Amino acid sequence: MSPLLTYGIAGAGLIAIGLYALIVRRHLLRKIIALNVIGNGVFLTLVAAAPRLGAPDPVPHAMVLTGIVVAVSATAFALALAVRVRDATGAAALPPPDGDGASGPGH
Amino acid sequence: MPLLAELPLLPWTVTLPLGGAALSFVLRARAPAVGLAAGVATAAVGLLLALQVATAGLQRHAVGGWGAPLGIDLAADGLSALMVAMTSVVGLWVSLYAGAYFGAGNQDGEHQRAYFWPLWLLLWTALNALFLAADSFNAYVTLELLGLSAVALVALAATPAALGGAMRYLLVGLLGSLLYLLGVGLLYALAGTVDFRLLAAAPLAGPATAVALGVITAGLVLKTALFPFHFWLPPAHASAPAPVSAVLSALVVKASFYLLLRFWFWVLPEAATPVTLNLLGLLGALAVLWGGLRALTAERLKLLVAYSTVAQLGYLFLVFPLALGEADGFTAWGGMTLLLLAHATAKAGMFLSAGAILKGAAHDGVSGIDGAAQAMPVTTFAFALAGVSLIGLPPTGGFAGKWLLLNAALATGQWGWAAVLLAGSLLAAAYTVRVLTHAFTRLPGEPPACVVPGRLEWTAVALAVTALALGLAAGEVLELLRVGAPVVGPVLLEQAR
Numbered sequence: 001m002s003p004l005l006t007y008g009i010a011g012a013g014l015i016a017i018g019l020y021a022l023i024v025r026r027h028l029l030r031k032i033i034a035l036n037v038i039g040n041g042v043f044l045t046l047v048a049a050a051p052r053l054g055a056p057d058p059v060p061h062a063m064v065l066t067g068i069v070v071a072v073s074a075t076a077f078a079l080a081l082a083v084r085v086r087d088a089t090g091a092a093a094l095p096p097p098d099g100d101g102a103s104g105p106g107h
Numbered sequence: 108m109p110l111l112a113e114l115p116l117l118p119w120t121v122t123l124p125l126g127g128a129a130l131s132f133v134l135r136a137r138a139p140a141v142g143l144a145a146g147v148a149t150a151a152v153g154l155l156l157a158l159q160v161a162t163a164g165l166q167r168h169a170v171g172g173w174g175a176p177l178g179i180d181l182a183a184d185g186l187s188a189l190m191v192a193m194t195s196v197v198g199l200w201v202s203l204y205a206g207a208y209f210g211a212g213n214q215d216g217e218h219q220r221a222y223f224w225p226l227w228l229l230l231w232t233a234l235n236a237l238f239l240a241a242d243s244f245n246a247y248v249t250l251e252l253l254g255l256s257a258v259a260l261v262a263l264a265a266t267p268a269a270l271g272g273a274m275r276y277l278l279v280g281l282l283g284s285l286l287y288l289l290g291v292g293l294l295y296a297l298a299g300t301v302d303f304r305l306l307a308a309a310p311l312a313g314p315a316t317a318v319a320l321g322v323i324t325a326g327l328v329l330k331t332a333l334f335p336f337h338f339w340l341p342p343a344h345a346s347a348p349a350p351v352s353a354v355l356s357a358l359v360v361k362a363s364f365y366l367l368l369r370f371w372f373w374v375l376p377e378a379a380t381p382v383t384l385n386l387l388g389l390l391g392a393l394a395v396l397w398g399g400l401r402a403l404t405a406e407r408l409k410l411l412v413a414y415s416t417v418a419q420l421g422y423l424f425l426v427f428p429l430a431l432g433e434a435d436g437f438t439a440w441g442g443m444t445l446l447l448l449a450h451a452t453a454k455a456g457m458f459l460s461a462g463a464i465l466k467g468a469a470h471d472g473v474s475g476i477d478g479a480a481q482a483m484p485v486t487t488f489a490f491a492l493a494g495v496s497l498i499g500l501p502p503t504g505g506f507a508g509k510w511l512l513l514n515a516a517l518a519t520g521q522w523g524w525a526a527v528l529l530a531g532s533l534l535a536a537a538y539t540v541r542v543l544t545h546a547f548t549r550l551p552g553e554p555p556a557c558v559v560p561g562r563l564e565w566t567a568v569a570l571a572v573t574a575l576a577l578g579l580a581a582g583e584v585l586e587l588l589r590v591g592a593p594v595v596g597p598v599l600l601e602q603a604r
Binding site: 015039046070082 | 244248251255266267268270271274275277281285286288289291293296
């Protein structure tokens with residue numbers, strides 16, 4: 001098995017593990033970590049899939065770098081939002097999706 | 108107009124709102140004035156760009172003079188010009204509305220006033236940059252920028268429901284854009300480019316291409332809230348402040364749908380199979396029915412309007428079986444575009460009028476708006492007119508769009524989709540009338556007084572009237588849409604085929 005294929009399979013595996021945790025785990029911190037695992041799987045796949053005809057291609061590396069920057073800022077934002085959710089609802093978990101039923105004055 | 112063709116409008120449609128966002132963040136005390144000025148300027152440039160594309164054809168600008176494949180290009184064809192124009196019109200009225208919405212009589216008012224403007228202008232930047240992106244990776248960056256600013260805007264409401272909705276929206280949005288990035292990276296590995304034009308010209312085929320298109324579609328469908336991935340949309344859209352709900356429903360979900368169109372119609376039309384096209388159409392049809400039913404039974408007014416968005420997005424997906432791979436695809440293509448534009452203006456008008464009505468309502472349930480027609484006849488009129496376009500009654504833009512889609516469905520012998528269009532219209536009529544029945548319920552005693560500033564009322568009317576005018580100007584819209592369109596054919600098809 002070539003090393004590139006190993007990287008590709010590892011990337012796909014990370015994406016699968018992250019996706020499972022994102023859906024199954026309830027705690028917001030775990031969901032955010034799961035998203036980061038998915039992100040790392042995607043980055044690993046992209047670097048592995050970069051065509052290597054002689055010199056390494058810098059474009060996928062630049063794409064992954066941009067992706068890492070986005071992932072860092074998105075994670076920071078998600079963590080801050082998770083703290084606000086815990087403060088407002090008392091639990092670091094998503095409220096049920098359909099909070100239908102009229103409530104309170106205003107909007 | 109030779110002067111218009113020379114104007115460098117493409118970079119300004121992105122830099123103006125970006126500069127406005129930075130300025131309104133720094134000058135926090137003057138954020139409403141700075142933000143509104145930047146919004147008006149951005150809207151003007153966006154509309155001029157549409158005029159430029161209509162008169163001078165395709166536009167392209169190499170940012171920093173680098174050019175593809177290394178640099179970042181901005182490009183505008185008929186569809187992107189129409190999307191930017193739609194953003195301009197909705198953005199202009201929402202900006203005027205937001206100036207009066209945030210503030211007086213609201214304890215969180217100062218906080219919301221200060222942070223709404225930078226976030227909203229950032230969102231506008233992301234929208235314009237996405238519609239003008241000439242390469243798929245730049246589109247990824249704008250997609251993330253769009254998602255993050257949209258989530259922050261939902262969280263601005265600071266209620267438990269809004270924070271929960273924002274969190275769910277953020278998790279789904281990040282997953283969607285990561286899947287999209289994976290697909291873009293795979294396509295790069297196969298074709299050696301991220302530029303939409305070069306990708307379209309590259310000989311892409313085989314299972315790896317199908318996997319790439321599959322993950323791109325999965326990511327974007329998640330972000331467009333196509334049934335059954337719509338679960339995150341109603342809580343987020345219904346709990347956000349009214350101007351934010353309007354922007355999310357009218358514009359933000361259209362951005363990921365626009366990218367879907369770019370990939371399926373321009374980049375990889377040959378990868379489409381009847382099974383995948385009909386699957387996308389089928390999910391759209393289920394969205395029309397399910398969204399309509401949930402809107403009919405929703406207890407809260409804004410949740411009703413949000414479920415209506417799920418239904419209306421479903422119609423747009425009928426373009427895949429009706430236009431892709433057909434010899435004369437332009438009929439369905441034009442119908443989808445008209446419906447998209449009409450929904451943007453009508454739904455924004457509906458959310459703005461709902462927000463204005465709820466400011467004076469006893470509670471946020473549908474029955475809480477009893478007596479609204481007496482207290483706020485202008486806003487009730489706006490809601491009704493927007494509803495007329497969503498139902499698809501003539502002469503609105505919603506009617507023109509549905510008419511073209513119906514024509515395409517009947518002429519190509521795909522009767523099932525025609526039934527979906529008609530059933531969806533009935534459901535839309537039912538949930539619109541359900542709201543109006545409450546609005547026209549007379550309360551005992553003195554008629555209640557109107558409590559909201561006039562600006563909250565006539566901005567909603569302006570948007571609803573735009574949705575109506577779109578039907579009258581359908582010819583001009585379709586003419587602009589033909590610039591660089593991926594499908595050809597007459598506007599209306601002959602029935603016998």
